[in-house]
Amino acid sequence: MLLTPLIKRQLRIFAVLATLALGLAFIHYARVPAMLGVGVYDVTVDFEDASGLYPKAAVTYRGVNVGQVSDLDVTDSGAVATLRIDNGTDIPAGVSAELHSTSAIGEQYVDLVDPTGKDTGSGELLADGAAIPRERAVGMPQITPVLDSLNRLLESVPKKETRAVLDQVDEGLGGSGPELSELVDSSGRLLTEAQAEIDATTSLISALEPVLGTQADLAPETQGYADSLDKVTAALAKGDSADLRALLERAPGGLDAATATVTDLQPVLPMMLANLTTNAQVLNTYLPHVRQILVVYPSEVARALTVLQPRAGQGDVQLDLRGALNNPPSCQSGYLAPTQRRSPRVTTTRKVDRLAHCEAPVDSPVGVRGARNAPCPQSSARGPLPAACGLTFRGGVWPASSGTVAYDLAVGRGDDTAAKDVTTGRSAKADDLWKILVLAPLEAN
Structure with a gap:
């Protein structure tokens, strides 16, 4: 291959750049400046016991390697440990040096911790040559004394007796593994639910304390009840009565029947009893009025019979009529004055005062009428409603209704010709329609 001068110059430049890159990488990762004291400062820590600590161990501050x-x-x-800390990290001068381990058998390191809840001074920071005294140097807890104590504890446990207890526990729990597993799972779910409802659980525990205290105070009475129950049970067992055996045999069936009856009446009976209680309260309050009606009614019936019976054979009645004119006079206060009344010949309409009523006092000689003058049952006051007499009754309990009339349900009339049983939602038979008529006002649809 022919290397031209240009290629040779490029190779030389590449070699120089590679050498510089490798050198910089080595200097950075080998922390050569730090070893030479560049960009760092030294702080000494006086440990009473620095077991496990070694040079090159990490130094951290707030979880960051510094x-x-x-x-x-x-x-x-x-x-005395010398800590070489990087510049640019602001560490208070009052920090403590604590030895920690990354795990039970991991490497140790020095952690600089702020003095919790204390003033760090006047904003001073650690600087080169600073020293952390022994009172702020916390050593690493040693695992050897803990293991020695645990070993002595295990040696103090009697082996023979422990083996016997474990054998008995194994025999007692034999075959109950699924039940124990279910118990543990249920306990876990219970704890999870209690943790989710921590406020309610705390309130329950707080309220339970006085209850338990009361039970502790009543311990003698409770013990007496238990002793008495034990004597009664012993007497019943000693007598071995045939009637008692028959009662015990039949009681479950009777209780089931009673429970079924209560379940069937559960939606209706409590509502009916609550409404009957309200009605009884109203009747008890207005008992004087009811008594007056019961006293006056027979005499009125007797007078009516006196009028009808003597002349029944002749087909007429005996009456004593007397004429009275404006006696007592009619009440005009609160109504239109005679001058404002229109002639009968006027056929146009006008607004009517629907709230017009007699405004004369109760003891007025005129004929005072209206519900506002009804006497109150427990005072001399008068008023149209119990609230006007200072009486308040508990409201009735009424279920949500869809507006279906009970009579229409009973006779099978309405949009749905097949009447629905309001107690179960099923189609009712003809013989059950009277039940719907009775229960419809009480039962929720």
Whole structure:
């Protein structure tokens, strides 16, 4: 191959560039400037025990590598490590030097830690020649004392007794592996749910403390109940009554039937009882009015019979009519004045005051009428509604309704000719329509 002068010059230039690149790479990765003291500064740390630390170990600050251990000297009372830290890293002068390991058997390094919760001074930073005293130098916890303590603990465990306990546990848990696995899985799910509801769990634990304290105070009474129950159970076992055996045999079926009945009545019965309670409260409040009606009604019936019976054979009735004119006078306060009344000949319409009512006082001699003058059951006041009398009743419990009339359901009338059973949503038979009529106002659709 013929090498021209141009190619030779290009090869020489390429060789020079390659040599420079390799040299720069070597200088950078070998940290030659740092070894020569360029771009770095040295800080000494006085350790009482620097076991495991070695030159070239890393130095970190807030998890970032900022240098390495350049030298390690042994003294009469410990060891002094020289840390070579890169320039450009602002490290407070009050930091502590702690020895850590990357893992249980990994390499050790020096970690510079800010003094947590303390003032670092007047903003001073570590500089060349700074020294970290022994009180701020934390050594690496040694694993040997821990292993020695663990070894002594294991040696103190009696082998024979432990083997016997393990054998008994194995016999007791024999064949229950799936159940134990399910128990562990359930416990894990329970802990996960409790962790998700940490606020509610904390509140439950806080509320549980006084309850447990109360149970501890009632421990003698609880023990007495348990002793009494034990005596009753012993007496029943000693008697071995045939009736008791029959009761125990039949009780599960009866309880199942009762449970099924309660389940069937569950949507309707509580709602009906709640509404009956409200109705009973209203009746109890208006009991004087009900009593008055019960007193007046028989006399009115007797008077009606007196009018009808004596002349029933003749086909007429006996009446005593008396004429009275404007006695008592009619109430005019609150209505249109006579001068504002129109002639009957006027056929046009005008707005009517729908809220017009007699504004005369209750003790007025005129004929005061209207619901606002209804007497209150528990006071001398009058009012049209219980709220006007200061009475408040609990509201009724009504399910959400689709607007279907109960009678239409009962007779099978409506958009759907096949009536739907409101309790189950299934088509009802003709014999069950009366149930729908009764239960429709109480049952949610």
